[in-house]
Amino acid sequence: MTNAEIAAVFEEIADILEFQGENPFRVRAYRNAARTVGELAESLEEMVRQGKDLTQLPGIGKDLAQKIQTLVQTGHLEQLEKLRAQVPESVLELMRIPGLGPKKAAALYKQLGIATLDQLRQACQEHRVRKLKGFGAKTEEAILHGLEVAQVAAKRILWAEADQFASELKQHLAQLPQVQQVEVAGSYRRGKETVGDLDVLVVARGSKAVMDHFGRFPAVAEVLARGETKMSVRLTTGLQVDLRVVPTRSFGAALLYFTGSKQHNVVLRTRAKAKGLKINEYGVFRGDRYVAGRTEEEVYASLGLPWIPPELREARWEFDWADQGKLPQLIELQDIRGDLHMHTNRTDGKASLEEMVQAAKARGLKYIAITDHSKRVTMARGLNSEQLLQQWEEIDQLRRRIRGIHILKGVEVDILEGGGLDIDDQTLAQADWVVASVHYGQNQSRERITGRILDALAHPAVCAIAHPTGRLLGRREPYQVDMEAVVQAAAERNKFLELNANPMRLDLNEIHCALARQHGVLVVISTDAHSIDGLGVMRYGVIQARRGGLEPQHVLNTRPWGQFKKLLQRARGTPLNVT
DNA sequence: GCCGTTTTCGGCCCGACTGTTTTCAGTCG
Structure with missing residues (x-):
């Protein structure tokens, strides 16, 4: 049983207990445990096998440690089976409607026998809900409305998308002369990879004018609530935005409070x-x-x-x-000196080799690696050895023409389904920079995928593993991989792990970054750019690195060229033939 | 259900807004 599956079990237990009106602190204990387990880098299966003391984990006591052990060993938990028998799964969905918490959902279930969203809609339409104690006509309407928007509203959006709205909102509010300070707080400010809503904080003289103006933001679809200090709206995209108007002397406290995390x-x-x-x-x-x-x-x-x-x-x-007085001096975008993963129109990129180089130079980068796909990635028209050598000759010519930036001859070589690399050793040996990545066989077992990656790390030519978990946020789950083992192997061989800065990828995640830091593995933040504009995603990767507590020294591509060369030489064991 | 330089029992963060209420429960963040 994977950590994610165990976390899901605890979440489900928490949901059911909450619905049953259990002690809220007990519910929270399950949620805390789910979080601990879900974020754990080490496999619980492995920890149980090694007989490690699980109660050392935060929020895991004697009871929960026992439950984890049972889950690992049997794959079942009697407690959960019993709870499931008491509360149909579909009933829990009632609580996903905005405004319906455990108490109201339970009343609907117990008094009206409502167990599905469809039944709920029907009951509202027949005005049966408003007759319940504690409910009324307005609640009924709110539920009907909630049923419509619940689907879109529940969706988290990428940080990069949230950033669009946040910037526009800030601009919009700053237009008003009464507004003295504006800040967008919440998970957006914490730089989380996805954002569920926006929390906007404003210092202004009087709240009425601000709220009126806020309501006129063009993307606002409806006002959900409006009081003296707080107003909530939903945008046309479904995104909820909360506005708070606070006095100057409270701005710091409010900013802290609404930035969270909880x-x-x-x-x-x-x-x-x-x-x-x-x-x-x-x-x-x-x-x-x-x-x-x-x-x-x-x-x-x-x-x-x-x-x-x-x-x-x-x-x-x-x-x-x-x-301990050891807060890190977190990395910043201007610390970045190189970009070591990008594509050209030779494979699935949009810009030519020269255009990419010029664009990178214009961004102030001192060194880059051109890393087109290898032949296995047929969809991207991946290159074979011959084509690679040809591209590297072109790089030789460019090096003579374009000064002020070091261009590395690279490749993103595929780690094949059956193991091994997609390009022969002799060719790989002539590359300056090799990133290896998994694109196929993502559904294989944890052991097999981990094995493939460990083999790739053992290959002398390979410098780094690209997008090490393969996830696409909101679209594809990460593949199963023992990151602890990968980090350890990278540490032993002085290799690097990529943090892919594409806002849909952002793997390594922050937990993995921290793990790399702890083991002394240098992270390389790369754009994986497929166009000139694609080079601009670097900032998202930097935010993720900051979440993992990384300082400039923990990131390979902050190093000046001379230092970078030495580290690369150490990783490959052979001198670099770029000057 | 967890946790402990106040504690092994009794805590576990705090306030705004809404709707259904005549003083507050439920929900949310």
Whole structure:
């Protein structure tokens, strides 16, 4: 049983317990455990086999450790079977309708026998719902409306898409003279790879004008709620946007609060409490006395903490780091000096070799690698050895013509389904830079895929593994791979692991980045550009690296050319023939 | 169900908004 499957079991238990009105802290314990398990790099199966103490994991106590062991060994959990028998799966879907929580859903199920979304729609249309205690005509309408929008609204969007809306919204709000400060908080500010909604924070004189203006943002489809300080709208795309208007002295506290994460806030509040302080979105208070709140720095300082970058606020490592005075100086976009994964129109890219080189140079990059696909990737018209050698000759010519940027002769060589690489050793030996990647056989077992990748890492010519989990956010799950083993192998052989900066990929994820950092494996952030514009996605990769706590020193392509060459030589064992 | 330089029992973050209520429960973030 995979970690993801075990996490799903705990989530399902939490859903059912919540529906049954169980102790909310017990529900939270299951959700916390699901999170811990889902983010764990090491395989639980492996840990159980080795007899490791699972209660060392955060949020896993004696009970849950036992349940994990049972799941690993038998694949079943009696508790879950029993719960499932009590609550049909379709009933849980009721809680996905905005406005329907466990209490209301349970009332619908118990009093009206509603067990599916279809039955719910019918009951609303027949006005049976409004007769229930605690429900009314408005609730009924809200449910009907919720049924329509639930599908689109539940979808998270890529950070890059959210960034579009966030920038436009900021511009729109800043037009209003009353607005003094605007910031988009939430998971967007934390740089999460996908974003569920936007939280906009505004400092302004009076909230009415701001809210009116907010409602006039062209993409607004409907206003969901509007009060004194808070307003919620849904955009035509289904994205929900919450606006809060806060006073100046509360801006830092509110920004901190609405940036989250929830877990980070919980830790902050617990720490505040231990110091006899109370912290909410209006500030830090001792009794009724305001202590801090103007800026985030001020709020953190009142708790004896340094300012923590939003990308780290997930209650994972940041408090340990902060306590030890070891908060990282996170990497920034301007630290990037090279880009080591890009395609040309020789395969599935849109721009020519020269156009890519010129565009990279114009972006200020000091070195790049041209890495077209190998022949196995027929859809992309991948290159064979002969064609590769031909392209490398063209690079020789370009090197003489274009100065100020080092061009590496590279290839993205396929790791074949049956193992081994798609290009012969002799040709690979002549490349300056080889990234190896899995495109086929993604459904193979964890053992087989891990084995294929480990073999590739053992090949002397291979420098890095590209997009190491193969996921496409919202479209394709990552393939099963033992990342712990991959990172260890990379560490032993001084090889690199790619963080693919394409906003749909972004693998390594932040947990994997942290793992690489811990094992001393250098991460290479690459655009995998298939066009000139594609070179611009680097910033998304940098954000992901920041979430993993990476500093410039942990990333290969921040190094100046001379250092980069040495590290590359160490990885391949042969000198580089580029000057 | 977890967890402990206040604790092995009794905590577990806090407030806004809505709708259905005559003072508050439920939901959400």
